[in-house]
Amino acid sequence: MDGPPGNDCCSICHGSFNIPHQANCSHWYCEWSGWERNCILQVWNHGSSLQPCKCPLCRRQITLLVPSQASSRQIHNPEAADILEKIEAYNRLFGSQSTSLSQRVQDLPFLLKRLFRELMDPQRSLPFVIKARLYLALISTAVYVLSPVDIIPEALFGILGLLDDVIIALTFFLHVGTLYRSTLLRRYGGSSS
Numbered sequence: 231m232d233g234p235p236g237n238d239c240c241s242i243c244h245g246s247f248n249i250p251h252q253a254n255c256s257h258w259y260c261e262w263s264g265w266e267r268n269c270i271l272q273v274w275n276h277g278s279s280l281q282p283c284k285c286p287l288c289r290r291q292i293t294l295l296v297p298s299q300a301s302s303r304q305i306h307n308p309e310a311a312d313i314l315e316k317i318e319a320y321n322r323l324f325g326s327q328s329t330s331l332s333q334r335v336q337d338l339p340f341l342l343k344r345l346f347r348e349l350m351d352p353q354r355s356l357p358f359v360i361k362a363r364l365y366l367a368l369i370s371t372a373v374y375v376l377s378p379v380d381i382i383p384e385a386l387f388g389i390l391g392l393l394d395d396v397i398i399a400l401t402f403f404l405h406v407g408t409l410y411r412s413t414l415l416r417r418y419g420g421s422s423s
Contacts, residue, residue, distance in 0.1 A: 232347065233298040234258035241287055242269040249301045249313050254294040255285045256340045261313040270295065271316055282324040290336060293324045296344070296414055318419025325415045334404055341407040344414075360413055364406055371402040 304310035384391030
């Protein structure tokens with residue numbers, strides 16, 4: 231499912247979704263140019279335009295807005311095209327900013343869920359290089375975690391010996407999240423860094 235839940239509404243305007251897009255905190259918002267109802271972009275415009283806005287629901291910084299597939303297909307509609315351009319401009323401004331480790335960890339569920347859906351959907355395709363890097367990282371991580379050779383051996387240190395496996399797995403997830411985020415930024419108007 232690439233879109234907001236069917237029985238949900240925009241948490242800012244409380245209307246049905248029109249040109250829905252998802253923030254990196256996983257919340258959905260709409261934009262509607264017909265009556266100048268630009269929900270999340272108006273939240274940003276009322277604050278500092280030099281900083282990303284915060285999600286009204288969870289208060290996390292929104293550094294990436296991803297339009298749904300249905301929204302992206304409306305590019306021929308002039309009002310929708312205008313809003314998608316504003317979303318791309320927002321992503322260019324804030325999508326490639328360096329984020330803290332805690333922000334990256336908080337973004338992982340959003341990024342991994344979207345990545346998994348994209349890998350399973352035959353209608354979508356990731357660039358070959360991204361897929362190759364993803365599978366190489368997955369295989370390398372699996373080999374390390376399953377191999378008896380460890381930096382901190384479990385046989386000597388017991389449960390503490392699993393610490394290196396957890397660190398390697400977390401590094402894998404952060405790497406995959408960063409790869410997919412750069413793909414989303416390239417796709418939706420930002421530049422990868």
